[in-house]
Amino acid sequence: MVATMQNLTDRQAEILEFIQRTLCNSGVPPTRADICAEFGFSSPNAAEGHLKAIASKGYIELMRHSRGIRVLVDQNRSLTQQYELPLIGYIAAGQPILAEENVEETVRIDPELFHPRADFLHRVSGHSMKDVGILDGDLVGIHYQPDADNGQIIAAALYDRRSGREAITLKRYYRRGAKVRLDSENSDPQYAPIEIDLTQVDEDSQDTPQFRIAGLYAGLIRRPR
Amino acid sequence: MVATMQNLTDRQAEILEFIQRTLCNSGVPPTRADICAEFGFSSPNAAEGHLKAIASKGYIELMRHSRGIRVLVDQNRSLTQQYELPLIGYIAAGQPILAEENVEETVRIDPELFHPRADFLHRVSGHSMKDVGILDGDLVGIHYQPDADNGQIIAAALYDRRSGREAITLKRYYRRGAKVRLDSENSDPQYAPIEIDLTQVDEDSQDTPQFRIAGLYAGLIRRPR
């Protein structure tokens, strides 16, 4: 957006709101004449002037054909809202979590559905959290956050030496000093806790830490096959 | 929608798809000329004819002004989609399931997230489905459907004589002739199967059946407190 984003005047805001309302009600943007009818203007130039002002402030884009008004900024989340979350499987070497390379697909869902707000989704693989009702194949919402409190369920990013990437796993997090313990929630003894000493540096991969917190578990979605 | 909803021809589907694409890309519906340019027609009547055909099948609505095309049926969910599902707790006496009286709140979520498509949500209360990872407080998506196959998880509407309303419960459904069995998924012996004989009429509430299928379990959302 090139235009400088200044504040709209009251009148301009009213007109922008009318454009959005029209779009919502009829599916088509209004004409200059429509705007005049709504506000009682007797000259199409009243509308034209406002549109140009609103466009120069970056809120809409004008195309030079009939009804060529495109709303760029949507205050009341009516239409353009994204409602999409990336689904992250693995984290490629040296990449931030939300880098495009890591996005497997995009799921249409309102991030605000979860608490705290989810920043991305992860597909659970395995049964390590079975006892808290998180099953293989579930999509969990993760709130991006680099630290956590003891006892919280986190998305742990564990570096895999072979593949050179980080795998995400849900674990219950406990930390005492430099010692971190990652618990599973499955009574089966094969799911033993993982113990990590943060002072221990992994020599094979100097700059990449063995472990980091990718975020906080914030809820889940299950879509039966 | 008054128009009879028939299937579109391949060409008509292509054109509908182009309308949606245009709407998505530019925010404005295409003109007849735009459609001609896209498909290589040399007469605007080619476009006009298709639009009328698509409109008569109920997929779009034509208004008699420029770019007056409104998409009513939105296959790939671009703009007009609501993304809201009602949350149904109990069913008031004599009301259809989705009656307004039964809607506790509305949750912003894409119905297509679930399979089959969810028509409403229900908040699980109790632990009867714990063994399949459906916990107390979870929101389950329900696909409205009055019948089910053996072994499917359904939302059962059970008439409660005291309150005069129907309570919704998730159960695994089995039917043999007129005998219906509703299983819980919890190894604890307190969750015994419910047996219902469909030939038995409840005398205290003559016209209201004891039991009906409210719909099919289609997935769940969990929002930790």
Next chain:
DNA sequence: GGTGATACTGTATGTACATACACTACTGTA
């Protein structure tokens, strides 16, 4: 007290658009 932004009126113009009429041609179907 002049300058610029906002908020309009009034008139005019050319073209973008929807749409009607008239025809051709193929296809499934009753």
Next chain:
DNA sequence: TACAGTAGTGTATGTACATACAGTATCACC
């Protein structure tokens, strides 16, 4: 075999629309 639905071409027409030019009035502000 005739009819309805689909898929087009070609021409024509009136109006819906964006938009330019020329003004007026109010207000803030330096």
